[in-house]
Each structure stands twice: as C-alpha cells, then as structure tokens.
Amino acid sequence: ETGVTQTPRHLVMGMTNKKSLKCEQHLGHNAMYWYKQSAKKPLELMFVYSLEERVENNSVPSRFSPECPNSSHLFLHLHTLQPEDSALYLCASSQDSSRNEQFFGPGTRLTVL
Amino acid sequence: SQQGEEDPQALSIQEGENATMNCSYKTSINNLQWYRQNSGRGLVHLILIRSNEREKHSGRLRVTLDTSKKSSSLLITASRAADTASYFCATGVMDSSYKLIFGSGTRLLVRP
Numbered sequence: 001e002t003g004v005t006q007t008p009r010h011l012v013m014g015m016t017n018k019k020s021l022k023c024e025q026h027l028g029h030n031a032m033y034w035y036k037q038s039a040k041k042p043l044e045l046m047f048v049y050s051l052e053e054r055v056e057n058n059s060v061p062s063r064f065s066p067e068c069p070n071s072s073h074l075f076l077h078l079h080t081l082q083p084e085d086s087a088l089y090l091c092a093s094s095q096d097s098s099r100n101e102q103f104f105g106p107g108t109r110l111t112v113l
Numbered sequence: 114s115q116q117g118e119e120d121p122q123a124l125s126i127q128e129g130e131n132a133t134m135n136c137s138y139k140t141s142i143n144n145l146q147w148y149r150q151n152s153g154r155g156l157v158h159l160i161l162i163r164s165n166e167r168e169k170h171s172g173r174l175r176v177t178l179d180t181s182k183k184s185s186s187l188l189i190t191a192s193r194a195a196d197t198a199s200y201f202c203a204t205g206v207m208d209s210s211y212k213l214i215f216g217s218g219t220r221l222l223v224r225p
Contacts (some may be wrong), residue, residue, distance in 0.1 A: 001156065031211060043156075043201070055211065090187035092154055094211075100144060102213065104155035 005025040005090050006105035013081065014113050020078040021108045029103070030096045034066060034090030037088040037107070049074060050096065081112045088103040119202055119219040127224050132189040134219040136202030137182075144205040145178055145185050146213065149198045156201065159187075194225045 004025045013019050025032065048056035049068040064075040065084075066074040088107045094100040108111055116195040120135045136145070144163045148156040162169045162185070169176045189196055199220045199221045203213040 002157065004155070006155075040217075042217045043203075045212060045214075048211055050211065088153065092156075100162055101158040102156075103158065104148075107153070108152065108154045 002103045002105065004091060004093055005062070005105050006089075006108050008108060009106065010109045010111075012111045012113065013075075013078070015081060015083070019083075021089055021091075021110075023074040023076075023105055025072055025074075025091075025093040025103070025105075027093060027095075027103060029093040030071055031094045031100075032068060032071070033092040033094075033102065035074055035090040035092065036073065037086075037090055042096065043090070047076075061073040081110075083099035083112050086110055086112045119200070119216045121219060122217070123220045123222070125222040125224065126192055128192060128194055130192055130198070131216050132192050132221055132223070134187045134200050134221070136185045136187070136216055138183075138185075138202075138204045138214075139183065140206055142204045142206055142212075146203045146205070147174075147176060147185075147187050148201045148203060148215075149182075150201065150218070151198045159200075189221075192221075192223045197221060197223045 007022045016111050032051045033048050036044045045058050046060045046068040052068045063080050067075040090107045092102040093107040094102045118137050126132050127174045146161045150156045160171045160176050164175050173190045179186045199218040201215050201218045203215045
C-alpha cells in the first residue's frame with residue numbers, strides 16, 4: 001500500500017449523473033494531484049493542489065470540478081460527463097510540490113455510458 | 114513526439130534475462146523518475162535521478178541519464194515474472210516546480 005486511498009474503485013455513470021471521486025492520503029504530504037489515464041495515451045495531469053490551494057488547472061473542462069478541503073483529502077466532482085471521459089482516474093500526493101516522488105492511489109475506473 | 118517517450122513500447126523476455134527500457138525527452142529537466150504500474154492499478158515510484166547525476170542503482174534496478182542526448186535508460190537485471198508491468202518515465206521540467214510529464218510507457222512481459 002502506498003498510503004493513498006481512492007474510492008470508489010469502479011464507477012459507472014450516465015451522462016446526466018453527478019458523482020464524486022474521493023482521495024485520501026495518510027502520508028502527511030502537502031501536495032495532491034489528479035491524473036487521467038486513458039487507453040494508449042500518456043498520463044495526463046489534471047489538477048494540482050499545494051497546501052490546499054490549486055496551483056494547476058491543466059485546461060480541464062469545467063465538468064470536472066476539484067475540491068481540496070484539507071491537505072489529506074481531495075475530491076473530483078463530476079457532472080454531465082461524456083463517454084470519452086471514461087478512463088482510470090488516479091490521485092497522487094507528494095511531500096510538497098517541488099518535484100518530489102509522487103505516491104499514487106489505486107485509481108478509480110470510470111465508465112460513462 | 115511527446116516529452117518522455119519510452120522505447121520499446123512492448124518487451125517480452127524470459128525470466129532471468131535483463132530488461133532495458135529507454136526514455137527520451139525534449140526539454141530541460143530537473144530530474145527524471147521511473148514508475149511501474151501493474152495492470153489497471155496505480156503507479157509505484159521506483160527511482161529518481163537528478164539532472165546532475167549520471168547513474169543510480171536501487172536493488173536490481175540501474176538507471177542512467179544522459180542530459181546531452183536527453184535520454185535515460187532503466188535496466189532491470191535478473192528479471193522475475195513479478196516484474197511484469199508497465200514502466201513509465203516522468204520528467205520534472207524546468208519551468209514548473211511540480212509538474213511531471215509522463216511518457217506512454219513500456220509494457221514488460223517476463224515469461225516464467
């Protein structure tokens with residue numbers, strides 16, 4: 001175990017649904033990340049939070065809305081998604097945001113029907 | 114081509130053999146990291162090499178970095194079936210304090 005947990009592990013949702021992905025890290029880290037991993041594409045950085053402040057929004061559509069209430073928790077709120085949003089969503093954390101090694105959660109496999 | 118491209122895309126070897134994977138990148142970097150991912154799961158950090166380092170070892174792993182050629186290699190010696198996974202390089206770029214750019218990965222199959 002890496003010390004980063006994600007729930008749910010699998011999610012199937014319709015395009016009109018609203019759902020949230022949750023990530024929790026037990027490592028005392030100050031930076032947290034959301035990545036999207038699609039088949040046959042490199043890992044895409046979506047959002048970065050450092051000390052609960054968003055420092056990166058990598059041109060992500062507004063149907064993805066992150067929330068970081070404290071340094072241990074990170075959410076990704078989903079609404080009106082498209083089938084092409086189906087992917088593995090990975091959360092990661094690092095000691096701080098200065099290029100440290102990142103610790104990844106197991107991911108949420110999202111399927112949008 | 115993208116920052117952090119791995120080569121080959123797929124590699125199949127016999128248990129006990131060595132596996133070598135290569136990574137090329139385009140921009141100036143602060144460090145380069147290698148990660149491993151078992152099918153459909155999260156990534157696990159393997160090793161980090163800084164831009165002023167040329168070689169680093171960790172157990173059966175050996176990483177080299179050639180900043181003049183903008184390339185790195187990951188060598189896994191005496192491979193085991195449990196090494197079967199995808200391996201990704203990730204570059205820490207100069208213009209961002211936190212951003213890692215991942216390559217597309219090499220899928221390694223170690224046959225027992």
